[in-house]
Amino acid sequence: MPESFFILSKDYLELATDEIISIVKMYDRFAKIKIISNLIIIQSKTNWKEITKRATFVKTSGQILRKMSGLFLDEDNFQVLKNTKSFVCRVVNLSSNQLNVPELESSMGDMISKFTHAKVNLKNPDITVYLIFTNKENFFGFSEKNEEMKHPKKSKKYPHELDWKLTRVMINLIGLKKGETLCDPFCGTGTTLLESESMGINAIGIDFDVKMCEMSKENLKINSYKSKILNSDFQELVKISNDFNGIVTDLPYGRSSKASEKPEEVLKRFISIIPKGKKIAIMYKKELDPKMKLKGLKKYHIYRHKSLTRTILIK
Ligand SMILES: C[S@@+](CC[C@H](N)C(=O)[O-])C[C@H]1O[C@@H](n2cnc3c(N)ncnc32)[C@H](O)[C@@H]1O
DSSP states (O other): OOOEEEEEEEEHHHHHHHHHHHHHHHOTTTOEEEETTTEEEEEEEHHHHHHHHHHSSEEEEEEEEEEEEOOOOEEEEEEEGGTTTTEEEEEESSSSOOOOHHHHHHHHHHHHHHHSEEEEEEESSSSEEEEOOOOSEEEEEEEEOOOOOOOOSSOOTTTHHHHHHHHHHHHHHHHHHHEEEEEEETTTTHHHHHHHHHOOOOOEESOOOHHHHHHHHHHTTTOOOOEEEEEEEETHHTTTTOOEEEEEEEEEOOOSSSOOOOOOHHHHHHHHHTTOOEEEEEEEEEEEEHHHOOOEEEEHHHHHHHEEEEEOOOO
């Protein structure tokens, strides 16, 4: 079974790790996952590029060619470079040993140059060869030039809008698949709908503020996306609950966004109508946690500034 590696950014490491696990399990529930700090090793039939395309916090990823206890590589290990024009070597040191990374990279480069006709290209190589060191084992792997990820554009912005990364992570944490449908009953400027459609997931947005609905529509239009927008109270989702598989939403905070009632009232009313059997990822102000005593599979706390920490609840 092919093995691949994913080095995650250390911002939001818990979220990033759970996101990768959720994506991997969504594609292949028999996949084997090993976590070594911010390095994730996956044994799965799913190609690492598929997983990387969905994930938010992957810094580097690729395929593993060999595990090694020392540093011995021979010609056979460089087969992958046989028909390659250019390459670069990268050493990732996640071990507690001090390593001379530039020296290792350059000696590995020299070794590869002897075995192949490929030339070193630091800026835009066809193949990046990785040596990853951990305290237990070392990995030798590679990645090919990745097609640039196109991110949805946004022409209409608003102070309360959610960061696209947290939005994308919430969608991934509930493992919505391509072709499924998501509902955001507090869609605002449409961040969730844009992220969702960029991953091939259909979306329905609801917002009681007509100005927000217009902004969402505009943002969808410039990306040629087709999500439905309903100008209504979030309660509308009960009527359309057969039309979606999951809810991903960011509830009002009661400051820059208009709200029909106080944030705690909105949250309380919202919880009371959540349809059964749906995958749910919701975000709200952490202060509301003790008042609501919400049960879920998992909660994450995201510090934004001294008066705002958000909770992400996965159900
Ligand atoms: C925090 S904002 C959502 C921001 C959104 N995630 C974005 O990126 O733009 C909350 C939204 O809830 C909407 N809202 C407040 N009360 C509502 C209600 N009762 N029903 C539907 N929408 C409501 C507000 O108009 C606002 O757009």
